Amino acid sequence: QGSKRKGRRPGTWELRVDAGEDPLTRKRQQKSVTFHGTSRQADVALAELITKSARGQVSVGQRTVAHAIEAGLRQAELEGLEPTTLRSYRTSAECHVLPALGSRRLSHLSAEHLDRFYGALVEAGYSRSTVRGCHVLLCRVLDQAKRWGWVAVNVGRDARPPRQHTSNPKPVPIDVARAMIDEAVRVNPTLAMLSVLAADTGARRGELCALRWRHVNVDAGTLRIEAAIGETNVVYEKDTKTHQHRTVTLSSFALDWLLDHRDRHAKACALCGIELSNDACVLAPEPGGLKPLHPSSATRAFSRLRGRMELPSWIHLHGLRHLQVTQLLDAGIPLRSVSGRVGHRNPSTTTNIYAHWIQESDAHSAKVVGGRIWGSTERGQP
Numbered sequence: 001q002g003s004k005r006k007g008r009r010p011g012t013w014e015l016r017v018d019a020g021e022d023p024l025t026r027k028r029q030q031k032s033v034t035f036h037g038t039s040r041q042a043d044v045a046l047a048e049l050i051t052k053s054a055r056g057q058v059s060v061g062q063r064t065v066a067h068a069i070e071a072g073l074r075q076a077e078l079e080g081l082e083p084t085t086l087r088s089y090r091t092s093a094e095c096h097v098l099p100a101l102g103s104r105r106l107s108h109l110s111a112e113h114l115d116r117f118y119g120a121l122v123e124a125g126y127s128r129s130t131v132r133g134c135h136v137l138l139c140r141v142l143d144q145a146k147r148w149g150w151v152a153v154n155v156g157r158d159a160r161p162p163r164q165h166t167s168n169p170k171p172v173p174i175d176v177a178r179a180m181i182d183e184a185v186r187v188n189p190t191l192a193m194l195s196v197l198a199a200d201t202g203a204r205r206g207e208l209c210a211l212r213w214r215h216v217n218v219d220a221g222t223l224r225i226e227a228a229i230g231e232t233n234v235v236y237e238k239d240t241k242t243h244q245h246r247t248v249t250l251s252s253f254a255l256d257w258l259l260d261h262r263d264r265h266a267k268a269c270a271l272c273g274i275e276l277s278n279d280a281c282v283l284a285p286e287p288g289g290l291k292p293l294h295p296s297s298a299t300r301a302f303s304r305l306r307g308r309m310e311l312p313s314w315i316h317l318h319g320l321r322h323l324q325v326t327q328l329l330d331a332g333i334p335l336r337s338v339s340g341r342v343g344h345r346n347p348s349t350t351t352n353i354y355a356h357w358i359q360e361s362d363a364h365s366a367k368v369v370g371g372r373i374w375g376s377t378e379r380g381q382p
Helices: 039-054 065-078 083-101 111-123 128-147 174-187 189-201 205-209 252-271 295-308 319-330 335-342 347-353 355-373
Strands: 002-006 012-021 028-036 222-225 228-231 235-238 246-249
Touching (some): 002 039, 065 083, 083 111, 083 128, 083 228, 111 128, 174 189, 174 295, 174 319, 189 222, 189 319, 205 228, 246 335, 319 355, 335 347, 347 355
Antiparallel strands (some): 012 028, 228 235
16 A cells, blocks of 8 residues: 655655564554655655555654664674674674774665675775675575565665675695694694694584593594684684584594603692593693693694795694595595585585695596596506
C-alpha cells in the first residue's frame, strides 16, 4: 500500500509506503520519501517504491553504519567469536570503516558506496588483504542488522572488493631447517624443540604452544592436539582453528628429541625444588611449565635466529608447516591423510593452499603413468 500528496514546496510530492512491522514494537512502519517532479512522475516513483516494499527492500530508521558496527561486534562477542578475530574487526573499523562511512545512515548505504570506499583504500596504498578485512567486517555487521530488521537487504553482499591474490606457500628447505635446528640447540633449546615438532607434525604454532605432557603418549609415539594458545592483550587457551581435535604420530627422530627435552625440563624443575607435572606445558619458557610459550615470542625467536644465520627474509616459522605438507605430497601420501594430519577442515583446503605444489606432483605422476603403462620415460621413445 502507498499514498501520494503534495509537498510543502511547489513541484514536490510526499510519497508514503508501508515498510513492514517493527521487530521490537510489532507496530506497522511507514517510509516517507520526498519526490521532485510532476504528478505523473510521482505516480511512477510511488509504484517503484511499492514494488521495493513488497520485495522487502525498504527500511526505516536513523541508525548509522557506526551503530551497526558497535551493535554487531557486541553481539559477536556474546556469541563467542575468537578474541583475535574481534580485535582484527575493531582495528578495521577504527582505522578505516568508521572514518569513511561511520556517519552514513544504513537506509542510505548502497553497494556503490562500498565499492567506492574499497577503491579509495586501494588508491591510498592499502593492501588488498586490508580491504578484504573491511569487507568481511561490513558484511558481518550488515547481516546482523538485517536479522534485527534494521535494514531490508545486506548491500555488502552486492559490493565487489578487489580480488585478493594469494601467494604460493614457501616451505623452509630441508637443509636450512636442519641447520637452523642445529643452531637453535646452542642458543635456544626450546626453539629447537618447537622447530622439530613443527616440521615433524605440521602443527600450527599456537597448537604447539598449547601442548602439555599429558598430550604425549610415549608408548604409542603420538601427540594429541586439542587446543591452541591465542593472544590479544592477554594470552589465553582456546580451541583449535578448525575446532577439530586430532592425534598425530611422531617420527622416531622427533620422539627421541621430545624424550630428551622432557629429561632436561625435569632436571630444571628439580633444581628449582619442584616436580614436573603431567599438566605442564611442553614448550614452557621457564621451569615448572605453568605458563605456555607465547606464539608471538616463538615467531620473534625464530626471526632472531634467521637474522643470526643471515638467511633470506622469506623463511618463516610457518614455513616448517609447509615443509611437512609438501614433503608428504611429494611422497605420494593420500591428500585426505595429509589434510587430517595438519588439521585442515577438509581436503579441499589443502588443495586450495597447495594447488601449485600438487600440479608439480601431477607432472611426476604423468611420468610414472608413462613408464608403467606405456613403457617409456621420454617423449617419443618406446
